Amino acid sequence: MVKQRPGCIAIGWSGVICRVDDSRVVKHPKWFPGYPTYNEQYRSLITLEKDIYERLGDYKGIIKYHGIVDMKTGAIRLSYGKQGDLSAYIRSHCKPSRPFRNGWIQQLVETFYYIYCRKVLHHDIKLNNILVDDDCLKAIDFANGALFPLDADMEATCADDPLSRVDLLCLGCIIYSIATWQVFIYDYFEKNRWPTPEELPPTSDVLCGDIIKKCWDDKYNTIASLYEDVTALLGHSR
Numbered sequence: 001m002v003k004q005r006p007g008c009i010a011i012g013w014s015g016v017i018c019r020v021d022d023s024r025v026v027k028h029p030k031w032f033p034g035y036p037t038y039n040e041q042y043r044s045l046i047t048l049e050k051d052i053y054e055r056l057g058d059y060k061g062i063i064k065y066h067g068i069v070d071m072k073t074g075a076i077r078l079s080y081g082k083q084g085d086l087s088a089y090i091r092s093h094c095k096p097s098r099p100f101r102n103g104w105i106q107q108l109v110e111t112f113y114y115i116y117c118r119k120v121l122h123h124d125i126k127l128n129n130i131l132v133d134d135d136c137l138k139a140i141d142f143a144n145g146a147l148f149p150l151d152a153d154m155e156a157t158c159a160d161d162p163l164s165r166v167d168l169l170c171l172g173c174i175i176y177s178i179a180t181w182q183v184f185i186y187d188y189f190e191k192n193r194w195p196t197p198e199e200l201p202p203t204s205d206v207l208c209g210d211i212i213k214k215c216w217d218d219k220y221n222t223i224a225s226l227y228e229d230v231t232a233l234l235g236h237s238r
Helices: 036-056 086-092 098-117 154-159 162-180 209-216 223-234
Strands: 008-011 015-019 024-029 065-070 075-079 130-133 136-139
Touching (some): 015 036, 162 209, 209 223
Antiparallel strands (some): 065 075
């Protein structure tokens, strides 16, 4: 049995998140005594996450990265999302105004378009990988992501990467959750397939309903086309 680290607030696939103070957390790679192969895999995932944060830099829609804490383990320091993850936030707060929800949908899509423009794919977009901090959405957890050369043709890359389309499916779920203020999750990786129409809620008369349906119907080739539709409908976030 592995002893839990002090300040542990979350355990994910690749790492353990420990709160350091009111503004910072440290993400440690998972470690199990006697399993060096697995431990090296967990460390490599955190190293990839570090590399992605360094590529993305300081951006308003991404949790702030504060560097490596421990060169031996590869642990990284991040800002603490004081208002929790988006799933918990929606469940614990009353439905905000339509302009507020518009703004969050704009923030969300602009952030993932920025990530795409920096030649990165997330590959694990879900409500609990979006934190709320100072009433702004912050993307986290890039350990399952993919980092491409800065001169990569992302349209061609996405055509060859089925997980990039799953990211768009999952973005549709998050947009729906914000639009209706009801948590909706479809776990592609659990079911290993796209949803059937019967598994999806109706989108007529829903904010951004046509856009959500296109995400769910696999009508977008890349985040760029989703970004264009959201910007045409809602404009740019402030």
